[in-house]
Amino acid sequence: MEPTQALLLANIKRIRKEKGLTQKDVAEGCGMLVPTYSRLERGGSNPSLASIVRIADALGIGVIELFQSSEIKDKSVAQKLSMINELSEYNRNVVTILLDSMIEKDRVEKLQDVKMKSRLSELNAIRKKA
The missing domain is CATH 1.20.5 (Single alpha-helices involved in coiled-coils or other helix-helix interfaces)
Structure with a gap:
């Protein structure tokens, strides 16, 4: 898995958990089946740009946040x-x-x-x- 994809998927999972959402919550929020979303979050499939936008909307964040390194984001x-x-x-x-x-x-x-x-x-x- 390439580094950008790994960062994207790690951020999706981290942000979902920080917001107290289940995979089902996000899947429903972005119009995906739960198994499809789960596979995506585990890295079993590559999300399309449209899927990334819908996931960001379901998480209540901007798309850019999905690609930000938490190492930089958490710095003063x-x-x-x-x-x-x-x-x-x-x-x-x-x-x-x-x-x-x-x-x-x-x-x-x-x-x-x-x-x-x-x-x-x-x-x-x-x-x-x-």
Whole structure:
């Protein structure tokens, strides 16, 4: 079994158990027969992309979570920053651009929230005068 498939199947099983779901729960949630789902989870068959999407939906998660290494997911931000420093220069630049974009997005959202609250206050003041 290739490493990506092994990671996918391990994550499906781990997340299912973390959420307290049975194989039957997930199978029903994604429209599979229980034996089919069970065989898939054991690595007896390769899931199609459509099946992966349905399984993620049944687990209540995004597809990307099924492919994330728990070694990385469980690390603190400080540990991840240390790992970023070990990336190639190109990948560090990509991460920098992504971080800058997220920080700017958050700043814009906060600004919009402040403006919206101000406008709502103005509307409330006008209503009270009327």
